[in-house]
Amino acid sequence: MWSIGELAEHAGVTVKTVRFYSDRGLLPEAARSAGGHRRYGPEALDRLRMIRSLRTLDLPVPDVGRVLDSEDALEDAIAGQLRELGSQLAALRWREAALQLLQDCTPEERAERLLLVGAMTTPPDTAPMARFWRYWLPARLPARLVSAILERAVPEPLTDPEPAHVxxxxxxxxxxxxxxxGNGRPRSEAHRPDGDYRPAVLYEGLIEAFALASPDLQAGRPPSEGDALDAFVDAHARACGARDTPAFRHRLGIMLAAEPRIDRYWQLKAELSSPSSEPTPGAAHDWLHAALDAQLACRVAA
Known part of the structure; x- marks a missing residue:
């Protein structure tokens, strides 16, 4: 049997360290001397070395206890540490990119950018973007449709951002x-929930129309007639309880007024996407709107 001092000497640690782990139940004593002093067997040395190895990996003391009690707990503890380390590294990369952004800009830009960067966390929290869309979208949309829209609209923070991304x-x-x-929900007339307007029909149809327009956008083709435009107009017509007629297309061209705040959002979303990413719904909407305007212009000219 070893005294607490002897165990500390064999392990190359202080008596205070041995007492700390003993008091927390990680290093059980084998016996007590006649004077009430702690005594440890040789197996305590291996356990103490294991404790120190786990603590070197920054495992919290409660996690160390679980690992010592069950080998299966080690895998979960390592996975948890890797997740935490990944979050810390992501925060450091965002902070580095933010500092580079401030370092590389002109003195005139620095004050404004400092306020912009200082208002968000690193890495950025996407909850404000999700709240923005939940507030802007019509209240009667099904939850599954809202989730599909949020998935496309809310950007995921990049793991290795550039200053421009920040x-x-x-x-x-x-x-x-x-x-x-205004009223806090700056929608064009085509998106306002008035009368018999059915928002779920519109947004489901828009998702289909945007998907049909995506290949043309990715190929850099100019806005034109086709299945994508027909699906786009049909979605608006069915949502209003109307039919797709030349008169409706003319009215829709007037109804699709610009929505500066939403347009700006999609511009920024595109800046956060890789060049190979699928076009944003905002880009698809603008392409289809331009295709409708071009079709209407041709009909007037004819």
């Missing part, structure tokens, strides 16, 4: 958390 995210954060003029 600026785009900061501007998006400022956009969605800033005050909204």
């Amino acid at each position: 600026l785009a995210f900061a501007r998006m954060h400022a956009l969605v958390t800033g005050s909204c003029e």
